[in-house]
Amino acid sequence: MGRIKALVIKEFRQIRRTRAYLGLIFVAPFVQLIVMGSAITNEVKDIPLIVVDGDHSPASREIINRFSALSLFDFRGVADSTVRADRLFDRGEIKAALVIPRGFERDMGRGLSPQIQVLIDGVDGNSAGVSLGYITSMAGEIQKGWIGSRATGAGAEIVPRFYYNPGLESKLNFVPGLIGILLFMITSMLTAINIVREKELGTLEQLMATPLGGIRLIVGKIIPFTVLGLVQFSVGLIAARLVFGIPVAGNLLLLYFMALLFIMSTLGLGIFISTVTSTQQQAMFVAWFSMIFALLLSGFFVPVGNMPPLVQKITLLNPLRYFMSVLREIYLKGTPFRYLLPEAAAMGGMGIGLITAATLRFHRRLE
Amino acid sequence: MKKSLAAVFRKELIHIFRDKQSLFMVLTMPLMMLLLYGYAINLDMRGIEITVSDRSLSPRSGELIRHLEATEFFHVTVAGGGVSDVGDLFRSRRAQCVLEIPGDYADLLAAGKTAPLLLAIDASDPNGANFIGNYVARVVSLSFGERQGLFALEPRIFYNPDMRSAPFFVPGLIALILLLICALLTSIAIVREKETGSMEQLLVSPVRPWQIILGKVLPYTFLGFLDGLMILGAGRLLFRIPVEGSLLLVMAMMLIYVVTGLSLGMLVSTIASTQAVAMLATVSLTVLPSMLMSGFIFPVSSMPPLFQLVSRIIPATYFLEIIRGILLKGNSLADLYRPGGILLGLDGILILLSIRAFRIRLE
Numbered sequence: 001m002g003r004i005k006a007l008v009i010k011e012f013r014q015i016r017r018t019r020a021y022l023g024l025i026f027v028a029p030f031v032q033l034i035v036m037g038s039a040i041t042n043e044v045k046d047i048p049l050i051v052v053d054g055d056h057s058p059a060s061r062e063i064i065n066r067f068s069a070l071s072l073f074d075f076r077g078v079a080d081s082t083v084r085a086d087r088l089f090d091r092g093e094i095k096a097a098l099v100i101p102r103g104f105e106r107d108m109g110r111g112l113s114p115q116i117q118v119l120i121d122g123v124d125g126n127s128a129g130v131s132l133g134y135i136t137s138m139a140g141e142i143q144k145g146w147i148g149s150r151a152t153g154a155g156a157e158i159v160p161r162f163y164y165n166p167g168l169e170s171k172l173n174f175v176p177g178l179i180g181i182l183l184f185m186i187t188s189m190l191t192a193i194n195i196v197r198e199k200e201l202g203t204l205e206q207l208m209a210t211p212l213g214g215i216r217l218i219v220g221k222i223i224p225f226t227v228l229g230l231v232q233f234s235v236g237l238i239a240a241r242l243v244f245g246i247p248v249a250g251n252l253l254l255l256y257f258m259a260l261l262f263i264m265s266t267l268g269l270g271i272f273i274s275t276v277t278s279t280q281q282q283a284m285f286v287a288w289f290s291m292i293f294a295l296l297l298s299g300f301f302v303p304v305g306n307m308p309p310l311v312q313k314i315t316l317l318n319p320l321r322y323f324m325s326v327l328r329e330i331y332l333k334g335t336p337f338r339y340l341l342p343e344a345a346a347m348g349g350m351g352i353g354l355i356t357a358a359t360l361r362f363h364r365r366l367e
Numbered sequence: 368m369k370k371s372l373a374a375v376f377r378k379e380l381i382h383i384f385r386d387k388q389s390l391f392m393v394l395t396m397p398l399m400m401l402l403l404y405g406y407a408i409n410l411d412m413r414g415i416e417i418t419v420s421d422r423s424l425s426p427r428s429g430e431l432i433r434h435l436e437a438t439e440f441f442h443v444t445v446a447g448g449g450v451s452d453v454g455d456l457f458r459s460r461r462a463q464c465v466l467e468i469p470g471d472y473a474d475l476l477a478a479g480k481t482a483p484l485l486l487a488i489d490a491s492d493p494n495g496a497n498f499i500g501n502y503v504a505r506v507v508s509l510s511f512g513e514r515q516g517l518f519a520l521e522p523r524i525f526y527n528p529d530m531r532s533a534p535f536f537v538p539g540l541i542a543l544i545l546l547l548i549c550a551l552l553t554s555i556a557i558v559r560e561k562e563t564g565s566m567e568q569l570l571v572s573p574v575r576p577w578q579i580i581l582g583k584v585l586p587y588t589f590l591g592f593l594d595g596l597m598i599l600g601a602g603r604l605l606f607r608i609p610v611e612g613s614l615l616l617v618m619a620m621m622l623i624y625v626v627t628g629l630s631l632g633m634l635v636s637t638i639a640s641t642q643a644v645a646m647l648a649t650v651s652l653t654v655l656p657s658m659l660m661s662g663f664i665f666p667v668s669s670m671p672p673l674f675q676l677v678s679r680i681i682p683a684t685y686f687l688e689i690i691r692g693i694l695l696k697g698n699s700l701a702d703l704y705r706p707g708g709i710l711l712g713l714d715g716i717l718i719l720l721s722i723r724a725f726r727i728r729l730e
Contacts, residue, residue, distance in 0.1 A: 039659045039674050042494045046668040074668070089525060090702050092688060108517050115521040123695050125530030127666050132522055133501050143516050155511050156431070156472075156482045158504040162490035163457060173492055193643065281555065284646050285392055296403050301664065303492060305414060311407050332491040335458040 003211070007220030015224065029182050029232055033239045036178050041170040044130040046074040049096045052085055053078050057105035063116075066142055067098065072134050085119065095121045096131050164249075164332045175244050176331040177300045179236035180323045183259065184266050184294060187229040189287040191270030195221065196283040199274070218359050222267050229263040230256070250330035254337055258326045261347040265319035268354025275361040294320040322346045371574040375582025379556065383586055393552070397544045397594045398601055404536045405606050412498050417441045418462040420450040425473035434510040435466075440502055457489040464488040464499050526695045533606035538690045539663040540602075541595050542683050545621065546657055548591040549628025550635065551649045556583050557636035558645040576725065584629050591628060595621050611697030620689050620703075623710055627682040628653075630717035637724035657683035682717075685710040 016022075051064050068075035076094055079085055088094045099117035101107075107114035118135055122128040165172045198204040207217055233256075240246045248255060269290065277283040297304075297311070298320040304312055315321045322343040329335035337344070383390055417435065421428050424447065436443045444462065456462040467485040469475075475482040486503055490496035527534045557580075560566035569579050599617070602608040610617070631653050639645035659665065660674055661683035667675055678684045685706040692698035692706075700707070 036659060038671050040665055041669050042665065043669050044666060048668070090692075090696055090698060091705075092692065092696075104518070113516060113519050115519045118520050118522040120522065120524050122524035122527035122530050123691055124535050124666060125527055125532050126535075128524055128527070128530050130497070132524075133497075136520060137501075139518075139520055143518070146517055156476075156484050156507050158486050158500070158507055159483050160486045160488060160500040160504075162488050162493075162496055162500075163454070165490040165493050165496070168490055168493035168497055170493060173494075281642050281646070282388055284643065285389065288646075288650070289392065289396060292400070293403065296407050302408050303412070303495060306412055307407050328491050329458070329460075333454075333458050333489075339459045 004216050004220050004223070007207075007217070008223050011221065011224040015228065026232075026235055028186075029179075029235045030239045030243075032182055033175065033178055033236060034243055037171055037175045037240075037244055040174045040178075042126065043168075043170050044127045044134075045072060047072065047096050047127070047131045047134070048076050048094045049073045049098070050076045050079050050085060050088065050094050052080070052082055052097060052099040054102040055100050055104040059105040059108065060100045063098070063100060063142060067138060070134075070138060082119075089119070089121055092121075095127070096135065098135070171244055172246060172332060173328065174300075175240050175246055176327040177298075177324055179233065179240060180262070180320060180327050181291075181295060181298075181300065182236055183229055183233050183262065184320050184323075185291055186232055187225060187263055187266040188270040188273070188291070189284065190228070191221065191225050191267050192273040192277070192283040192287045193280055194225075195271060195274035196277055196280050200279060215359055218271060218355065218362065221271065222264075222355070225267055225270075226260070226263050229266075230259065233259050233263075246331070248331055250334035251336075254340075255327075255330050258323065258330070258340070258344060258347070261344055261351060262319060262323040262326075264351025265347050265354060268351050268358060269319070271358035272354050272361070275358055294318050297321060298324045300324055316346075319347055319350050372578045372582050375569075375574060375579055376585055379583050379586045382556070383590070393548060393590055393594070394597075397540075397548075397598050400544065401537065401540060401598050401601055401605070404540055405533050405602075408532050408536060412495055413440055414442050415440055415464065415499055415502075416444070416460075416462045417499075417503075418444045418446055418450060418456060418465045420446050420465055420467045422449045422470040423468045423472035427473045427476055428468045431468065431507065431510055434506055435503075438502075438506060440506075453487045457487075462489075463495070464503070466503065531606075533602070534608055534695055535691075536664075537598065537602035537606060537608045538694050539687055541598050541621070541690060542624070542661070542686045543654070543658060543663060544598060545591050545595050545624055546628045546631070546683060547654055548594055549587055549625055550632040550653050551646065552587045552590065553584055553629050553632030554635040554639065554645040554649050555642050556587065557633065558639050558642050561636075562641055580633065580725070584633070587632075588625050588629060591625050592621060595625075608694065610694055612693035612699060616700060617690065617693050620686070620693070620707070620710075623707075623714060624682065624686045626714050627686075627710070627717060630714065630721045633721040634717065634724060637721065656681055660684075661687055663687060680713070682710055682713045685713070 049067065051060075051067065053060050053064065064078060067073060073096075076088075079088075079097075082097075082099055085094070085097045085099070089097070097119040099119065101114055101116070104114050104116070116139070118132065120128045120131055162168060195204065198207070237248065237255075241248075270287065273283055273286050273290070277286055297307075297315045297318050299315070300320075304315050304321065307315070326340055326343050326347075329340060419432055419435065421432065432443065432445060435441050450456060450465055450467070453465050456465060465487040467487070469482065469484075472482050472484075484507065486500065488496045488499050524530060557566070560569065560583075566579075570576065574582075596618075599608075599610075603610065632649065635645055635648050635652065639648050656677070657663070660667070660670070660678045661681050662678065663683065667678045667684070670678070688706045689698075689703050689710070692703060696702075
């Protein structure tokens with residue numbers, strides 16, 4: 001026990017001595033949360049739009065007025081021909097256009113149901129779909145106003161109610177997720193680099209020659225980095241509260257317990273990386289790429305349920321996937337532990353598995 | 368003159384080929400990322416868990432449920448007596464939305480009135496919640512038969528008619544990988560010589576500084592360029608990414624952008640003293656902003672105004688516009704003079720900056 005304590009004290013001294021670490025742990029999470037939390041959004045706003053008015057009637061003017069008043073669109077004026085619209089599309093200056101045909105009002109009066117063409121730049125498929133949704137519902141509203149309140153016959157109307165995030169704000173979804181990503185990045189990368197550095201310097205072999213042994217050596221590395229991870233996690237929580245005003249709806253203690261399990265798995269990964277690489281540069285490469293894969297397959301950007309079945313199976317091996325849903329569940333929905341058991345078991349199991357594998361590899365290297 | 372340049376070039380190639388692990392990663396990582404982005408990023412939702420709380424238990428409500436079941440989008444669970452605790456359903460993740468059919472549903476319809484259907488949606492994923500809301504509304508209104516409105520909308524989606532995500536991501540991935548490889552590898556290669564002290568030895572040799580830099584940088588240019596072409600080819604084979612415009616124009620623009628990456632890498636190398644710092648600085652100063660603020664995934668127009676300003680000084684923003692324009696829209700040089708000109712301008716500024724920084728370091 002005393003030996004591990006000595007090792008832990010040594011690690012903390014080294015950490016305190018390295019200014020960059022302190023910046024990484026206290027400043028970087030704040031800055032990254034602010035930058036990424038504001039930049040990452042899949043809300044679609046300010047869609048540049050023009051209307052090609054071929055009718056010049058009171059009806060077409062009302063449509064133009066209604067669309068130009070909507071803040072979801074960045075109304076770029078009225079054009080006379082679709083030729084101009086085509087050119088603006090090619091240059092990327094507009095993303096959507098409405099084409100009101102000649103005789104629009106007359107045909108409506110005759111009950112012919114004339115068609116308004118909706119032209120949309122589909123390069124960004126997601127935004128295109130959302131824009132089309134906005135335009136459709138706006139057109140529906142305009143029609144409703146024109147038809148008036150007279151009875152439209154039997155029907156049903158959906159009254160949506162959005163739980164946990166009534167304003168449908170992206171940040172409520174992304175900011176808690178970002179805290180998990182930052183934790184993954186720092187803990188796995190720092191551990192890997194720290195151990196490989198000792199390897200490069202040759203101090204690791206000296207430590208191994210002491211009566212410490214592989215297991216104690218690893219425990220002596222795990223303790224300080226777990227503490228660092230938890231500190232950084234707390235900084236993230238505070239930043240989310242102060243900068244974005246997002247409180248934790250669920251049990252804070254449960255959140256920390258889950259974070260601890262998650263850190264076990266990321267430290268395990270970091271130590272494992274350190275046993276398969278020999279230079280800091282390689283360790284960083286491997287840590288960086290495992291982070292990109294973990295990020296993409298975590299459900300952070302895209303719900304895991306949307307992925308093809310095979311890819312969904314691969315995500316089961318990703319600790320970040322579990323922590324991502326744990327964070328969102330506890331942060332937004334206040335989900336109790338009994339519903340998060342599978343995630344807890346997966347992260348704990350992975351942590352133990354990875355640390356055991358890394359310790360075994362450590363021993364093999366010794367002989 | 369040429370000889371010493373060639374010698375530095377050859378020396379750098381030897382370095383590259385000696386580190387097999389890194390070389391392997393440089394060549395396979397882009398393909399792995401392409402596969403991941405291509406297959407994992409799919410914004411089409413399906414198999415949504417919907418619980419229908421049917422308090423009406425009438426033929427009319429049964430009919431509505433059948434309409435929901437008929438779509439692939441939903442996985443329907445019917446709770447006959449109604450749902451008492453919606454929150455618990457959401458927290459246990461057994462349902463993403465709950466549709467409440469009121470007890471007087473059939474009566475309201477028989478009276479020719481509009482019946483309200485309460486739809487509770489778990490909006491912890493706001494994007495998904497929005498989709499679900501729209502989709503349920505559409506299914507419900509279709510279940511009452513298409514009514515002819517005063518006018519109709521006829522949507523036409525340009526450039527990417529099926530609204531697939533691959534044509535959007537793959538060109539972006541080319542931009543990201545080119546930058547990652549060029550900036551990261553250049554900065555590390557230069558800083559490595561600094562760290563080991565061999566840079567000073569090179570500088571006192573008769574080889575001129577510009578020859579050292581050019582000789583070191585050129586091999587990585589080729590690697591980056593090769594990666595870009597690889598992604599383009601694989602994207603075409605695997606995800607049917609169109610090349611509407613001129614392939615030659617794409618390559619010319621890629622070259623301009625490679626220069627951007629290299630000068631960014633050189634700039635980082637002048638401030639970083641160790642490989643670890645160089646790597647962290649490159650990633651946080653160039654790769655992350657290019658990934659997050661250029662419109663690679665997230666639309667620039669939705670960001671706060673300050674970030675929109677930042678996006679205008681990020682070279683990737685313009686390169687993305689260019690490469691998506693050529694590949695998907697068939698843009699020619701005439702359409703691209705603005706982003707192309709700005710990209711060239713940024714290149715010029717970056718090169719001047721890095722030459723200045725390098726000179727200061729020399730003294």
